[in-house]
Amino acid sequence: MMMSFENKNVRKTRRTGSAITVILSTTVMAGLLVASHQSAHAAQEGAKTVSDGVYSADQAKRGQATYNQVCSNCHQMDLSGSDQAPSLAGGDFLDRWDAQSVFDLVERVRTTMPADSVGSLNTQTATDIVTYLLQANNFPAGQEELKSDRGGLRNVMIKKK
Structure with missing residues (x-):
């Protein structure tokens, strides 16, 4: 028991x-x-959007100088693109990147461009180029530079106007 x-x-x-x-x-x-x-x-x-003035005019100027040297051969000086490279300004560009983070765009530039020297751009240079693209797409500049850290870039969203 x-x-x-x-x-x-x-x-x-x-x-x-x-x-x-x-x-x-x-x-x-x-x-x-x-x-x-x-x-x-x-x-x-x-989260911020690219309409919130997330980059400085000086940064976009640096980005433009690099773009002219490294990107314009394929994407053209006016960002209109070519048979081998898409437009980086206007409706098609904005449709392609709408609702994605700036980090996504910076990473695309950094890891796939330029076509003849893939991976040669560091994160800061790619970020500067992207700020030029934002300026060319009529997103306003602000007072501070867009920092190239992953967390900050992920918190900025691309939104069509």
Whole structure:
């Protein structure tokens, strides 16, 4: 008989332990969901768009100088593109990049351009070129330069006007 009393206690302990595990797991999951939602909401509130003056005029000027040297052979001086390279100004460009982050565009420039020397541009140079593209697409300059750090670039969204 002693055996059955011990078995009942063991079963009761297992059920209690399982219940505690389920409660703790549920609490942790709920906490993660709340934190994830708050983080996403904060990111949306903290996100800027290219219409917010996120680069400086001097930075765009540097970007233009580099663009003229490195990019204009394929994309043309007026950014109109060619048979081998897309336009970097106007509706087609904005349609292609709408709702993407500036980081996405900087990374595209940095990792795929120029075609004859892929990967030769560092992140700062690619960022400067992108600020020139923003200026050419009539997005306003601000007082501060667009920093080339990933976090900052990811928080700036390209939005058509």
